Amino acid sequence: MNRPLRSLAVLGVIAASLPTACTAQPPAVGASVPAATTAQTVPASPVVTGLPDFTNLVQQVAPAVVNVSAEVGARRVARGGDADEEQIPEFFRRMLPPGMFEGPGGPQAPQAPRGVSMGTGFLISNDGYVLTNHHVVEGADTVTVKLSDRREFKAKVVGSDQQSDVALLKIDGKGLPALRLGDSTRLKPGQWVVAIGSPFGLDQSVTAGIVSAVGRANPYADQRYVPFIQTDVAINRGNSGGPLLNTSGEVVGINSQIFSNSGGYMGVSFAIPIDVAMSAADQIKQTGKVSRGQLGVQVQAISAEDARGLGLPDAGGALVSVVVPGSAAAKAGIERADVIRAVNGRAVNVSSDLPPLIGGMPPGTKVRLEILRDGKPRQVQVTLDALNEELAGGAVDQPGSDDEDAPSGSTARGNPLGLAGRDLSAAERQQLGLQASEGVRLARVGDAAAGAGLRAGDVVLSVGRTSVGTAAALDRALAGVKDGQTVMLLVRRGNATQFIAVTAGEDEAAG
Numbered sequence: 001m002n003r004p005l006r007s008l009a010v011l012g013v014i015a016a017s018l019p020t021a022c023t024a025q026p027p028a029v030g031a032s033v034p035a036a037t038t039a040q041t042v043p044a045s046p047v048v049t050g051l052p053d054f055t056n057l058v059q060q061v062a063p064a065v066v067n068v069s070a071e072v073g074a075r076r077v078a079r080g081g082d083a084d085e086e087q088i089p090e091f092f093r094r095m096l097p098p099g100m101f102e103g104p105g106g107p108q109a110p111q112a113p114r115g116v117s118m119g120t121g122f123l124i125s126n127d128g129y130v131l132t133n134h135h136v137v138e139g140a141d142t143v144t145v146k147l148s149d150r151r152e153f154k155a156k157v158v159g160s161d162q163q164s165d166v167a168l169l170k171i172d173g174k175g176l177p178a179l180r181l182g183d184s185t186r187l188k189p190g191q192w193v194v195a196i197g198s199p200f201g202l203d204q205s206v207t208a209g210i211v212s213a214v215g216r217a218n219p220y221a222d223q224r225y226v227p228f229i230q231t232d233v234a235i236n237r238g239n240s241g242g243p244l245l246n247t248s249g250e251v252v253g254i255n256s257q258i259f260s261n262s263g264g265y266m267g268v269s270f271a272i273p274i275d276v277a278m279s280a281a282d283q284i285k286q287t288g289k290v291s292r293g294q295l296g297v298q299v300q301a302i303s304a305e306d307a308r309g310l311g312l313p314d315a316g317g318a319l320v321s322v323v324v325p326g327s328a329a330a331k332a333g334i335e336r337a338d339v340i341r342a343v344n345g346r347a348v349n350v351s352s353d354l355p356p357l358i359g360g361m362p363p364g365t366k367v368r369l370e371i372l373r374d375g376k377p378r379q380v381q382v383t384l385d386a387l388n389e390e391l392a393g394g395a396v397d398q399p400g401s402d403d404e405d406a407p408s409g410s411t412a413r414g415n416p417l418g419l420a421g422r423d424l425s426a427a428e429r430q431q432l433g434l435q436a437s438e439g440v441r442l443a444r445v446g447d448a449a450a451g452a453g454l455r456a457g458d459v460v461l462s463v464g465r466t467s468v469g470t471a472a473a474l475d476r477a478l479a480g481v482k483d484g485q486t487v488m489l490l491v492r493r494g495n496a497t498q499f500i501a502v503t504a505g506e507d508e509a510a511g
Contacts, residue, residue, distance in 0.1 A: 061245060062206075063149070065122050065243060068130070072139055072140055072141065117137070120198050120255070121145065121242070122179050126177075130145055132167050132241030134160040134164070134166055153172065161284065164226055166276075180248075182252045184253055184276075195269075197240075205239075210232060214229055228271065230269070233269055236265050240255060243255070279360060291362055292387040294363075294388060296326075299354055317372065318354045319338075320335070320336055321498045322497050328382050328385045332380050334369075335465070336490060337373075343367055358384065364383065416481040417478055417504055418445065421440040423441075440471055441457065442457065452501060459491065460474060461491070462490040463490075485503070486501050
């Protein structure tokens, strides 16, 4: 019924214009008709026609989609709590059956009963290799794979990787059906995709939808090295590990997570791109683990105000806030306040694009980075180190607060931003892991800086690219700042280090 209604609406607009058109003199015999009049009478060609029929696709691929059940032994749960999903954040709940969630546990915590994690997987070879999610088989004592023809196999977990949420299983068999792998890098929003899985244990359930977005970062999950495929395909508990297929019947992703406030499907589902999954699976098969490259930088997103402060043409890229001494980035000459715009020609549009691009390459890989430094483009060659999770885990979070007796929000100042600095002692620098003569503690913060997020107790490491180590040096670095000018301050708060953009205001100058 929607299509005829839209057509009627268009016709109504044309009819309404006829009385006005009729007041004009008719064209003379043989005269040409104006192009604008002709355009109104030619209907637009439809952009989308018809709907796909997935029956043939499902018949071809369904035999290679399997049910995965993982028997999990007794686990300890937190004292005073039960092993239920209330202990798990509502964002991006893992798609496991009720009763499979547990708290952190402890030496004296009570035992939770044994349970079975139900998920999905799919065969990628005729000799029995199966892909599924890491979280489906994590901690399992035994794993059983059931084929669509009802045959069951005990599966060996060859290996799994939490960071990519990929697990590789092996069952004993020959001549088994296997799925063809597609190219997830060619996916575009709006394309049709199909999922087959076992939601709530209902084997061989088929759902379809479209790709909603690609390269999506997941801020609530551990998989910062995965550029997720977002879809509106109906995915629920039990679909985990199942294939996401294109209209050619090729696997383009592994269904992994959902966004939900209730634990059920809400139209936002996420899949691991098959190229990321197969890279992990190949490494697991060869070495038993997954190795990733690392630059040795911490990066942050760039706001419009940051772009002004850095003199950038736009807010694209990843802003380097920390360069780890001795890292691959440090050896290559990467500096704080550099903006990484591309890796081997692949654009870095937002900071979350960088970890998957770097982490997807093995250590020792030589990469070409396109950066902006002081607004000028340049290229840097870097040889990647092996990923160190302790260094990677320190990536910029929004800083927490430090105790300081001086109040924030004061307009008392020693510079145009209303910042009053205090020199750090050698003991304070050692505690913060700073070098000698590095950093100034803020004793008071003016209104403009407080509005940008600065607090008394923060430690300013640099003004733009200029390092500061004393209160006097901070005042000198800020002395030439004009009203309306945006300045980038590199700030340490707790264990987090990041740039904060502060725009000078007239109220500070009057102080």
